[in-house]
Amino acid sequence: MVLTRRAREVALTQHIGVSAETDRAVVPKLRQAYDSLVCGRRRLGAIGAEIENAVAHQRALGLDTPAGARNFSRFLATKAHDITRVLAATAAESQAGAARLRSLASSYQAVGFGPKPQEPPPDPVPFPPYQPKVWAACRARGQDPDKVVRTFHHAPMSARFRSLPAGDSVLYCGNDKYGLLHIQAKHGRQWHDIADARWPSAGNWRYLADYAIGATLAYPERVEYNQDNDTFAVYRRMSLPDGRYVFTTRVIISARDGKIITAFPQTT
Secondary structure (H helix, E strand, O other), X not given: OOOOHHHHHHXXXXXXXXXXXXXXXXXXXXXXXXXXXXXXXXXXXXXXXXXXXXXXXXXXXXXXXXXXXXXHHHHHHHHHHHHHHHHXXXXXXXXXXXXXXXXXXHHHHHOOOOOOOOOOOOOOOOOOOOOOOOOOOOOOOOOOOOOEEEEEEEOOEXXXXXXXXXXXXXXXXXXXOOHHHHHHHHHHHHHHHHHHHHOHHHOXXXXXXXXXXXXXXXXXXXXXXXXXXXXXXXXXXXXXXXXXXXEEEEEEEEOOOOOEEEEEEEOO
């Protein structure tokens, strides 16, 4: 279902608001980490200035005498120790800062960033020997639009100002506008012709579609964002096991939850 402009604005505002609340907890910790690095840099700069000043006045230090040389050697050893101490303190503070940021992971998971998808990505193998999964059956008249046909893994998506973390993309039975019934009605012939004429080892178009959709979502080569309907268009070139290019898969998914709207092959 295509969202109205007002509905899209409300959804985007809510998403930004929740994310901003979490971001506000991160900002002080990032600032603390930055201040620690700046402090370390200033301390190193001060040590460097002391060394440069000593070198500039080496005549007054009497470096040409045994006592002067010993004193200057002790001075350099002290400064080397100071440098090591500053670096160790800065590294320790950096590690502590990283731990503080990791502690906020659960907050980001609460707004949709971080939880691992349930469906693992497919192995990047050619088809065959890739083994497609069985798709659940759907009643022809769209009587069970919310029935799950197949769950795919999708990689993190990002285009323009929109992004979607890695997760699951569900292919539902749907209706004439999205899901398997839409794919069968609008693009079934395209898939069948590709499988029949250009990919004879496919067996049937669903096996080929399963492979192509899974590979495209898990290993996308190009991603586009459509603001009008809040969707990502995901592309990947498909080749035979011998490397010959056959077609490009285009999968359209919701930018909100990764739901599969449609998928079809392109040969031009």
